[in-house]
Amino acid sequence: MALKAKSKWGPYKKRGSSQGLGKAKEIIWLAQISQEFSKFTRFVVGDGDRIRFWEDLWWGDQPLGVQYPRLLSVVTDKNTPISSILGSTRPFSWNFNFCRNLSDSEIEDLEGLMRSLDRLHISRSVPDMRSWSLSPSELFTVKYFFLALSQFSDSPLVFPTKFVWNSQVPFKVKSFVWLVAHKKVNTNDLLQLRRPYKALSPDICKLCMKHGETVNHLFLHYSLMMGLWHKLFQLAKTDWVPPKSIFDMLSTNFNGFGSSKRGIVLWQAACIALMWVVWWERNARIF
Template sequence: MRSLDRLHLSPSVPNMRSWSLSSSRLFTVKDFFLALSQCSGLPSVFPTKLVWNFQVPFKIKSFVWLVAHKKVNTNDLLQLRRPYKALSPDICMMCMKHGEIVDHLFLHCSLTMGLWHKLFQLTKTDWVSPRSIFDMLSTNFNGFGSSKRGIVLWQAACIALIWVVWRERNVRIFEDKVSNSENLWDMIHFLASLWAFCSKVFKGISLNVIHLDWLAVCNSIGLA
């Protein structure tokens, strides 16, 4: 009401919409996005390229984006939004030791961390788990090198890992079935190879060659 008290309306001036966040006084999604980013206290670097500029099914892009921003329906959020549908007790179905939150499920869970370590072992990289999955997706690790193929395959592997962990979590909850870490890694390896195969930078290279040796195909002569 105090804000409205300072307004002086003139019947002789026509009404018009004005967007104060843009110099043109017109609404744009970009201006609104920048304003929200500054107000939320989050870093200005979002994992945009990792998620959206990649040839994976759109539902998986959307899912990884929700994971990065902690909007996916893990058990801690279900306890708040729909407590009648949440698991009781609040337990991670992957390790059965800790509560299920986004950062734990996709990064700090012992099973998930083992998959991340396996990925980094391929690149002979020493790795320390970051605090959040957002930080993980926002960091440029260049695990398979800085070439176009290396970047694409690394992105594919990270996205595949997150997707496979979520699928396994749901299978354990709704179907009461369990896959071991080796089977999960095989699925990650296959999906990452398939998605890389569908990208332009791997054009002319067979899926079998990509699947056989990630490092070799990324470091081959004549690399794009």
């Protein structure tokens, strides 16, 4: 029976393993992307079945719940679609479903809202749609989304695609640098998160034997690595202040060996070589 159960269901896996953590991170990441995406879209009303009356941006420059917060506070269901509140024929039939009688000030807000929506047209034969506010054609393009994200101060730095993928190094090295910049390379701290039930012994950097091993420590803050970076910038005759993270390091255009094609190629190769060599040395000491 035990053998049959194993062959049918697969090997036993502990709860809370790395798969569960990975799924949770993926869901959080998708939610963040969806939130960023929604900032640049607005709804175009058709039949009103898919657009939330209070929460979605479809009338004016803000959601109606933001424009009329006093009305929103007394609504029974804040996720109600437009079609459940407004009838499709004129004059509109209204069904706001407030949880209590309105005060005088709330009645004034309601009258203003109803006057504002008098120009609204609902068509039962046309579904609701989204329009892309950043493009003149109102159609989504990756280009406009990328430019918008890169211009917002609260957005993360844009990954230096050309620095990595246009560099004159083997493809596996380019992939390695991409992993380093995104904290996906298997340093001890990441392995510990993936396998929390397997303690790493010892959980320290194999090069310095003092501090915990992270991407930023190994490729930037480790004393010997910091010395190598300083030496490289001295050769390039460039002033340098150590950044907070290796991502910041790669995202900054230092223009180390000049702006010529040869200078750019040499600078890319030198920076990537430092990270590649320290990774090889680290692995050699472990394995």
